[in-house]
Amino acid sequence: MAIFSLAFKSLLNRKFTFLITLFSIAISVALILGVQTLKDETKTSFMKSISGTDLIVGARGASSQLLLSSVFHIGNTTNTIKYDSYKEISQLPVVEWAVPISLGDSHKGYTVMATELSFFDHFSYANKQSLSVQSGEISDDMFAVIIGSDVAKKLNYKVGDNVVMTHGGGEIDGHDHDNIPYFISAILTSSFTAIDQTLIISLEAMEAMHTEHNDFHSALPSEQSTRTDTQQDDGHKHEQHDHDAHNNHDTHNDHAAHNDHDDHDDHDEHAAHNDHDDHNDHDAHDEHAAHNEHNEHNDHDAHNDHNDHDAHNDHAAHNDHNDHDAHHDHHDHADHADHAHQHNDTPEQRIARLLQIKPENINAVFIGLTSRQAVLGVQNYVNNYKNEPLTAIMPAVALQELWAFFAIAEVALDIVTVFVVLVGLLGMLSIILMSLNERRREMAILRSVGARPGHIFALIIGEAAAVCFSGIVMGIALLYGLLFALQAPLANHFGFYLDINFLNLNDLWVLATIQISALIIAIIPGVLIYKTSLSDGMNIKF
Amino acid sequence: MIKINDLCFSWKTTPVINISNLHIQTGKHLFIEGPSGSGKSTLLSLLAGVLTPNSGGIEVLKQPLTSLSSSQKDSFRADHIGFIFQQFNLIPYLSVIDNITLPCSFSTIRKQKAITRSGDLKSEAVRLLKALGLTGEDIFQRNVNELSVGQQQRVAAARAMLGSPEIIIADEPTSALDSAHRDAFISTLFNECDKENITLIFVSHDSSLKKHFNHHINLGAINNIKQEQQ
Incomplete structure (x- = not known):
């Protein structure tokens, strides 16, 4: 115990080199843990992409x-x-x-x-x-x-x-x-x-x-329509009504065509619209696209028998309409002149609304x-x-399989981080080795007061252990500092949510390995100083 | 208390020490005089058990060192011998008090003696410092490198005396001091060693110090290996 207190005081005495060694180990520890954390979190985030889907x-x-x-x-x-x-x-x-x-x-x-x-x-x-x-x-x-x-x-x-x-x-x-x-x-x-x-x-x-709905354009009473026909089916009248109402900012009630609209609603509600022949009779002379569209519409009606689809469509149109009005209210009044019709459906949209394909x-x-x-x-x-x-x-299985592709990249990352840690430890080794010569006097004094060569060896090992341990503690602090600092920016800029967890068992193993490696590496200067102190004895050479 | 018989020691193939007979008695202040290179430091290392003789026997406090393992010799040294070196005796990263109490980390016997005497290690260290003429709380707090050479040597003496070892070996302890300080240092050292009944072995090349000691040995005279032969 006395030796470790000595080792600690000796380190404090050499604050500068001690701190440099400490930082290099701390940074390498933070890096290796950080890479582990990122790997884990990337995997977790990847695995979390979908759940509940079988x-x-x-x-x-x-x-x-x-x-x-x-x-x-x-x-x-x-x-x-x-x-x-x-x-x-x-x-x-x-x-x-x-x-x-x-x-x-x-x-x-x-x-x-x-x-x-x-x-x-x-x-x-x-x-x-x-x-x-x-x-x-x-x-x-x-x-x-x-x-x-x-x-x-x-x-x-x-x-x-x-x-x-x-x-x-x-x-x-x-x-x-x-x-x-x-x-x-x-x-x-x-x-x-x-x-x-x-x-x-x-x-x-x-x-x-x-x-491509070009064929249906003519079915619409819009500006580009070349149709001269005045006879239109109810659905189209309804559309026209919407359109006009918008353009004029009129209420429905004021509009002349409103009655048509009501008619149309009636049709839908009691499915009289399905009285298809009727319409065909009406439109008998109308042999162009509008007719096709009409048929299409009827098709819809046909399979809306069981789910009231048509009514729903009308609702949708209505909603849209209301929505548009609302938009006009709080949105477009100021620049009304510029794009008063911004929220009006384009012809393509109107066709699409009708078709619902x-x-x-x-x-x-x-x-x-x-x-x-x-x-x-x-x-x-x-x-x-x-x-x-x-x-x-199965999403979970497929995610696992896909993740296996990244295994090689994981291994590459691992190798790099292992070398970074090794460099950190070698830095520690070189600093301890450099200090040995100037510490021969110190060792001789210790020998004179009864320290065994084994004590001197333990002193060096103890120093390495203390540096490495402090480095690890500092590295952990650095890691969590970085994680907390980076959590928000990562989420904001990269859409990557970093979940901060306590060190897992694997991390602790990594740290233990680093600490043990430091002790093993410190055997080199330990043996050197052991031999020196044996031959030097208490003789202090200048 | 120290008996040396037919002691031979060589650095590799060069013989350094060959002493046929040397006896040192308890309580003496012994001055060992010898010029540089006469094997003074080697003799001290042999006495301390740091070096092992090629042949012959060393008995310290009736304990033949040659029968001890190297770690037993280290413990023996810690328990029974205090050292004062020429200069830079102190460990730079320890405080004055920590330097003085350092032997207690390696010797429980001396630790017990010190505690018995003053209650705790720090009080004993302070007592020794005061006895050696170092007073003032500020000295205890100071970094040892800020002390003067004379103060450093007195701190080293206090360390050597802590826990009353039987023997103190001082290897040229005064060579860094001026003559006024040297005489004062030697007299305080004598006083304290007498009080504690410590055998002092004082080694120096400076024969002018001989006058302070009632016993002296010329290493050149007892060492059968002559300078010329080396």
Whole structure:
């Protein structure tokens, strides 16, 4: 014990070299622990990207590719599956929920993901946390877009702003879907997943952007329409009504066409509209696109019999209308002259609202099952799906597999940090070695008062142990200082949430290894001074 | 108390010491005179058990050193012998008090003696310092490097005396002091050694110091290896 107190006092006497050695060890310790922490946290954050989803279904291919594209929105999204397949799979009795997603467009480099509103009910990450809204409200409007927190922050978007999507990844200019603008209805809170860098739209809107509806333009009574026909079907009148009402800032009641509107509502409500022949009779002379569209509309009515879809569509239109009015109220009054019609639907949007076409193809389906035991069965069913080649992956398993790719990088990092620690310890060795010669007198004095050569050896080892131990303690302090300092900036600028935990068992092993290595390395000067003190004895050589 | 018989020691192949017979009795102040290179330091190392003779026997306090292992010799030295060197006797990173009490880290016997005498180690150190003419609390707090050479030598003497070892070996302790300080140092050293009944072996090349001692040995005379032979 006396020797260790001596060693400690001896170190204090050489504060400067002691501190330098201390810092080099502290920095290397902080680095090795920091790299471990970052590795762990990266892995955790990676593994937290998705949870609560039992299966992801996509086109047949590598599971990592499907995972990357569906969860991380990285890479190839050209492989699609049929919407009908999704419908069929979602109707399996063990499927509790199924949410289709479709990718492929972007906005200023950020992924645009089309899905259904139920996505927000079912998608979860980390410990089954759901996505939450930071501002605005998730709107069921067809052209509402919900944006991730990073998108909002980096592009400085607010709720109510208008955005336009770009076809593909944005590599080629001039592929903006500027005929279909979106308004931001909600900004999500940070989830530290790919969703933060994503804009979420409806499947119908995605389809609308990618379908050429030129044929239907003539069906609209808009300015560019060349149609002279005055006979229009009710649906179109309704649209016209909306449009006009906007342009004039009139109330519905004042408008002459309002009666038509009511008529239309009546039609929908009692499904008289399905009295299709009637219309056809009316429109008998009307042999152009409007007719097609009308048919389309009727189709919808037909399968709305069971879910009141038409009424819903009307509601949607209405909502939109109200929404627009509201926007006009607090938004556009000031610069009314410039873009009074900013929030009016474009013709393409109006067509899309009427058509409500679901896409034929989607990229992936997230599936939740009623019981975990069903996973393998459903996976098997999907993998052997008869109508088209599909793959079903279990996200947790696929994440593990994908992470295994990074193992080599982990090893490389480990090697580098081990060498950094080694350099720190070698620095300590050189400083101890350099001090030996000037300390021969000290050793001779110690020998004269009865110190054994073993004591002298222990003194050197003790010094190394003390330096290394202080270095480790300081390194830990440095690490936690850095972690606390970097936590907020990392989350803000890189979307990486660093969870600060106490040192785990692995870290303690690393630290123990460093401490033991220091002791082993200190054997070199220890043996040297042992030999010197044996031959020097109490003779002090100058 | 110290008996040397037919002692031979060589550094590698060069013979340094060859003493046929030397007896030193308890309580004496012995002056060993010898010019530089006459093997003074080697003799002291042999007495301290740091060096092992090639042949012959050394008996200290009736204990034949040759029968002890090297670590037993280290313990024996710690328990029974105090040293004062020429200069730079003190460990620079220890305080005055810590320097004085240093032998107690290696010898429980001396630690017990010191505690029995003054209650605790620090009081004993202070008592010895005062006896050696170093007073004032500020000295105890000072860094040893800030002390004058004379003060340093007195601190070294206090360390050698702490816990009353039987023997104090002083190797040219006064060579760094001027003559006034030298005489004062020697007389205080004598006083304290008499009080504690410590045998003092004082080694120097300076024969002018001989007058202070009632016993003296010329190493050149008893060492059969002559300077010319080396």
